Amino acid sequence: MISASLDYLRDGDDAVVTVLIGGVLLLASPLIVPSILVLGYVSRVLRLTADGDDEPPVFDEWGDLLVEGAKAFAVTLVYSLVPLAVFAVAAVVTVGAFVVVPGGGGSGTFLGSFVAGVLVLVIGIAGLAVSLVGLYVTPAALAAVADSGRLGDGFAVGTLWTVVSKRAYATGWLTAAAVVLAGALAIGVLSVVPVLGTIAGLFVQFYALVAAAAVIGWTWADVRPVSAEPAESEPAERPAV
Incomplete structure (x- = not known):
């Protein structure tokens, strides 16, 4: 699947133009x-x-593109803010510990400092766990919104759980992560060259991002929940044979 994802954009009719536009937008x-x-x-x-269409899209219908992007931005922002909120609580607790715990010595001071330290550690671990969960769920949430066009589907916890708990999704997510990591390594090599290397890295970043999105799209086709369509009512009268 990694090989197919790397060929996805390259096999398009307007691959060069698409990558150029994407890189400039990232710039x-x-x-x-x-x-x-x-x-x-x-x-x-x-x-x-x-939906089974492996022809890469082009940059057109910019108004619709902006609307789709705004929905994706909202999903990404929310899943990013939740772990940040947890880390913010940890920071507040840390500051509060220094303010509340008296400066003098004694067992009370030691116990208070110990409890505050443990609490900060627990909140920090919780924040890290939430961050990892957010990274894991976000691609599924983006795919759900892109598929239906409804922003709320990106936060349908129960429905998303049925997707992200499948082995096929975990495999697709790891594959997409490997593509992104390979792109990051390539960007790191390019960044050795001042300015020009950094700019070139943006085009590589766009290419890797699209390749990873293709992997998630193919994965979503296999794991997305099937919406229950209402069954058509049987006609009251059957045509005579």
Whole structure:
């Protein structure tokens, strides 16, 4: 699957143009809107590959692309903010421990410091665990929103659990992670060259991001929940034979 994902964008008719546009958008990503457009393109890749269409999309219909990207941005933001909130609580507890625990010695001071330290450690571990869960669930949430077009599907915990708990999803996620990691290593090598290497790395980053999205899309086709369609009512009268 890794080989197929790396060939996904390259086999497209407008591969060069697509990569150029994607790289330029990442270069301008500090302006926020370009990064949302990239997320919109990723959403299209997720939707098309999940539906069995392996022809890479092009950058067009920019208004729709922006809407799709905004939904993906919202999903990514929420799943990023939850672990940040946990770490923020840990930081507040740490600061509070220094304020509340008196400066003098004694067993009370030691016990208070020990309890505060354990609490900070527990919250920190919890924050790390939540971060890992967020990284694992986010691709499924993005695929769900791209598939249905409904933002709420990205936060349907019960439905997402039926997906992320499958071995096929875990395999797809690990494959996509390997693609992203390979891209990161390539970017690290390119960054040795000042300025030009960093810029070239953005185009590699876009290519790797799309390849990983293709993997998740193919995986989603196998693991996505089947919506229960209402059965058609049987006609009251049958045509005479």
